[in-house]
Amino acid sequence: DAGITQSPRHKVTETGTPVTLRCHQTENHRYMYWYRQDPGHGLRLIHYSYGVKDTDKGEVSDGYSVSRSKTEDFLLTLESATSSQTSVYFCAISSRDPGYEQYFGPGTRLTVT
Amino acid sequence: EDKVVQSPLSLVVHEGDTVTLNCSYEVTNFRSLLWYKQEKKAPTFLFMLTSSGIEKKSGRLSSILDKKELFSILNITATQTGDSAVYLCAVGYYGGSQGNLIFGKGTKLSVKP
Numbered sequence: 375d376a377g378i379t380q381s382p383r384h385k386v387t388e389t390g391t392p393v394t395l396r397c398h399q400t401e402n403h404r405y406m407y408w409y410r411q412d413p414g415h416g417l418r419l420i421h422y423s424y425g426v427k428d429t430d431k432g433e434v435s436d437g438y439s440v441s442r443s444k445t446e447d448f449l450l451t452l453e454s455a456t457s458s459q460t461s462v463y464f465c466a467i468s469s470r471d472p473g474y475e476q477y478f479g480p481g482t483r484l485t486v487t
Numbered sequence: 488e489d490k491v492v493q494s495p496l497s498l499v500v501h502e503g504d505t506v507t508l509n510c511s512y513e514v515t516n517f518r519s520l521l522w523y524k525q526e527k528k529a530p531t532f533l534f535m536l537t538s539s540g541i542e543k544k545s546g547r548l549s550s551i552l553d554k555k556e557l558f559s560i561l562n563i564t565a566t567q568t569g570d571s572a573v574y575l576c577a578v579g580y581y582g583g584s585q586g587n588l589i590f591g592k593g594t595k596l597s598v599k600p
Contacts, residue, residue: 407587417530417575417590432587464529472587473518473579478529 377401378479380465386485393452395482397465399445406448407466407476408432408440410459417464422472423448455486489514491578493591501599504566508594510576511558519579520552520559521588526572533561533574566598 377400387393397406408420409432419432421440429440437459439451452459462483466476494509510520519537523530534543536552536559543550547566552559563570573593580587 414592416592417577419587422587471581473581475519475521475532475535476588477532478523480529 378465378467378477380463380479380482382482383480384483386487387455388487389456390454393455393484393486395450395463395465395484397448397450397479399448399467401467401469401477402445403467403469404445405468405470405472405476406442407468408438408448408450409464409466410434410461411464411481412461420450420463424472452484455484457486460484460486489578489580489589491576491589491591493574493576493594495594496592497595497597499597499599500566502567504598505562505564506566506596508561508563508574508576508596509558510560510591512576512578512589513557514578514580514589516580516582517554517578518581521577521579522550522559522561523575523577524572525575525593530575563596566596568598568600571596571598 379398381396407422409417411417418434420438423429423442441449462481464481465479468476491512521535522533534550539554547564550561573595575593576591577588
């Protein structure tokens with residue numbers, strides 16, 4: 375899967391707790407993305423990064439923050455998890471400018487109870 | 488509002504059949520159209536099309552883009568049970584601060600033996 379790992383792969387947490395998901399790549403790609411996938415909505419962009427310490431918001435960024443201190447790692451944080459954030463989260467990477475092919479990690483299934 | 492619409496939403500065929508999946512779009516500042524296959528895990532990249540009328544082919548899968556009529560088709564010939572999956576269409580765009588991909592909701596293909 376293009377040298378992308380995500381951790382954890384599954385997580386159950388309680389409403390109001392902070393959660394951090396990690397995406398790690400070994401491809402040295404410049405661009406990294408966080409998506410969530412929900413039935414009826416498809417894949418939606420949460421945040422993306424175009425370099426170390428350079429990030430921007432996507433379509434559904436409310437309630438999420440990100441950080442990228444190294445090329446290989448992109449962290450997604452839910453400051454105070456809510457049940458509406460129960461979803462499958464995918465990280466994607468690309469060496470090309472936005473608008474071209476991206477390669478996806480294996481995903482993290484997050485359940486907020 | 489930019490949008491990507493896939494049809495049909497689901498499809499059931501028998502092994503050996505040929506299927507055509509459709510993707511239409513209305514996206515400003517078009518950059519590319521991509522097809523992904525998703526089998527209960529991460530989306531896997533299939534094709535990227537940027538020019539009209541040029542067919543991309545990989546084994547039994549092929550795809551073509553019509554930038555005038557704003558649609559693409561994905562053909563699968565001699566289907567096999569291993570082709571069962573959700574096929575995602577995404578359109579890449581550029582410009583502003585969020586050049587990226589917009590995903591359709593997918594077509595679920597079931598291939599019966």
